[in-house]
Amino acid sequence: xxxxxxxxxxxxxxxxxxxxxxxxxxxxxxxxxxxxxxxxxxxxxxxxxxxxxxxxxxxxxxxxxxxxxxxxxxxxxxxxxxxxxxxxxxxxxxxxxxxxxxxxxxxxxxxxxxxxxxxxxxxxxxxxxxxxxxxxxxxxxxxxxxxxxxxxxxxxxxxxxxxxxxxxxxxxxxxxxxxxxxxxxxxxxxxxxxxxxxxxxxxxxxxxxxxxxxxxxxxxxxxxxxxxxxxxxxxxxxxxxxxxxxxxxxxxxxxxxxxxxxxxxxxxxxxxxxxxxxxxxxxxxxxxxxxxxxxxxxxxxxxxxxxxxxxxxxxxxxxxxxxxxxxxxxxxxxxxxxxxxxxxxxxxxxxxxxxxxxxxxxxxxxxxxxxxxxxxxxxxxxxxxxxxxxxxxxxxxxxxxxxxxxxxx
Numbered sequence: 001x002x003x004x005x006x007x008x009x010x011x012x013x014x015x016x017x018x019x020x021x022x023x024x025x026x027x028x029x030x031x032x033x034x035x036x037x038x039x040x041x042x043x044x045x046x047x048x049x050x051x052x053x054x055x056x057x058x059x060x061x062x063x064x065x066x067x068x069x070x071x072x073x074x075x076x077x078x079x080x081x082x083x084x085x086x087x088x089x090x091x092x093x094x095x096x097x098x099x100x101x102x103x104x105x106x107x108x109x110x111x112x113x114x115x116x117x118x119x120x121x122x123x124x125x126x127x128x129x130x131x132x133x134x135x136x137x138x139x140x141x142x143x144x145x146x147x148x149x150x151x152x153x154x155x156x157x158x159x160x161x162x163x164x165x166x167x168x169x170x171x172x173x174x175x176x177x178x179x180x181x182x183x184x185x186x187x188x189x190x191x192x193x194x195x196x197x198x199x200x201x202x203x204x205x206x207x208x209x210x211x212x213x214x215x216x217x218x219x220x221x222x223x224x225x226x227x228x229x230x231x232x233x234x235x236x237x238x239x240x241x242x243x244x245x246x247x248x249x250x251x252x253x254x255x256x257x258x259x260x261x262x263x264x265x266x267x268x269x270x271x272x273x274x275x276x277x278x279x280x281x282x283x284x285x286x287x288x289x290x291x292x293x294x295x296x297x298x299x300x301x302x303x304x305x306x307x308x309x310x311x312x313x314x315x316x317x318x319x320x321x322x323x324x325x326x327x328x329x330x331x332x333x334x335x336x337x338x339x340x341x342x343x344x345x346x347x348x349x350x351x352x353x354x355x356x357x358x359x360x361x362x363x364x365x366x367x368x369x370x371x372x373x374x375x376x377x378x379x380x381x382x383x384x385x386x387x388x389x390x391x392x393x394x395x396x397x398x399x400x401x402x403x404x405x406x407x408x409x
Contacts (some may be wrong), residue, residue: 068111070110070111071398075171077100077102078103078107078108079111079170080168080320081098081103082111082148082167084119086164091153092159092160093157093334094150094157112159115148115170116148116159117148117149119149121130122146125142141166143163143175144169145277146170147166147169148167149162151160160301165186181327181352190243193227194229194230197230197350198229199398200347200397201232201354203357203397204354205232205358209361210234212230213230213291216289216290218287220287226282227290228240228241228242228300231291232357233356236297236363237363237366238296239362240276240280240299241301242302242303244274244302267322268323269344270319270325271317272302273300273319273323273342273344274330276300276302276342278330278332280298281308297340297343297362297366297367299338299362299369301341301342301350302345303350304346306346323342328355343379344378345377345378351397352380352394355390356387359393360387360390
């Protein structure tokens with residue numbers, strides 16, 4: 001049997017009139033790489049030591065190696081090679097040979113072992129996950145976890161990708177979901193995310209009247225506590241920024257027939273909000289060593305890795321009810337919710353908002369976000385609606401890092 005060989009793609013012939021496949025993928029690639037790029041930026045900018053392998057931090061690289069048996073460079077090299085192959089071809093005959101320096105048959109075997117499944121096994125998983133209720137259109141497709149499938153074509157064992165876009169999704173953001181639960185990764189990444197948010201706030205506001213203050217320890221009696229992660233303050237107002245890298249679970253996003261998972265995740269988000277109000281109460285009591293209360297507006301903000309899309313009457317009401325219950329259980333003054341209304345946003349929206357605050361001021365921007373019906377909007381929607389001119393001036397905060405890790409916008 002002649003082995004199928006995968007080589008680096010040659011430049012397209014100039015005489016060809018066929019529309020290249022890449023443009024059809026451009027939107028899919030942009031969306032799937034967004035979280036991956038953000039994860040790399042967070043870890044690199046946060047200062048965790050990293051090596052030359054795609055500039056991915058050693059902690060992530062070690063976990064990937066532990067889980068997949070591949071270095072991050074080998075993973076991404078193989079992933080993009082397979083993705084490129086399936087742009088214009090249907091299958092790869094066994095054994096698959098890759099003619100790329102540094103990639104061996106063992107690397108290919110490890111990659112396919114993790115990302116491919118046998119056809120019969122795939123059929124079984126599809127049957128197990130079938131749903132004929134409200135969740136019909138949202139049931140998890142098993143191909144999302146194993147986008148490559150071994151089949152027999154013309155008597156030959158062949159590796160196919162029924163939905164090619166799932167290949168790049170799987171080895172980028174899909175790998176993140178695997179390694180995020182490994183011992184040691186969650187805490188390290190959470191700390192890195194917090195550090196990244198501070199670096200982003202600083203980069204966005206340098207040279208302006210906005211001051212950025214980091215987390216500091218303080219005491220309540222004999223108990224040692226940590227302040228809110230970041231404080232941004234100017235002459236008009238103060239942001240209390242709490243960073244949470246937790247992502248809303250996939251099942252919570254798509255389950256319609258059973259809302260239990262969504263309720264659980266909303267409960268966790270409400271817990272994050274109550275946590276901020278607990279430390280805000282201590283800050284207002286003068287217990288913070290690096291910030292003292294004043295008569296300026298205070299805006300608590302929960303910043304997440306990706307957008308939880310907490311907007312609209314239903315979701316906002318659900319979170320608010322849980323926050324009120326948590327406030328009561330913690331014996332916190334419920335009036336704080338009206339005095340200092342909270343917001344929930346993605347780090348991407350915060351980066352934009354910080355740059356607009358640098359152009360205007362904190363109270364003008366965040367005060368608008370918590371005003372009237374806009375409390376039900378996402379921060380991004382408020383920025384696009386009320387600050388379109390300023391939004392056009394928003395820039396990339398770390399272009400040199402993006403260039404270093406080799407990720408295009």
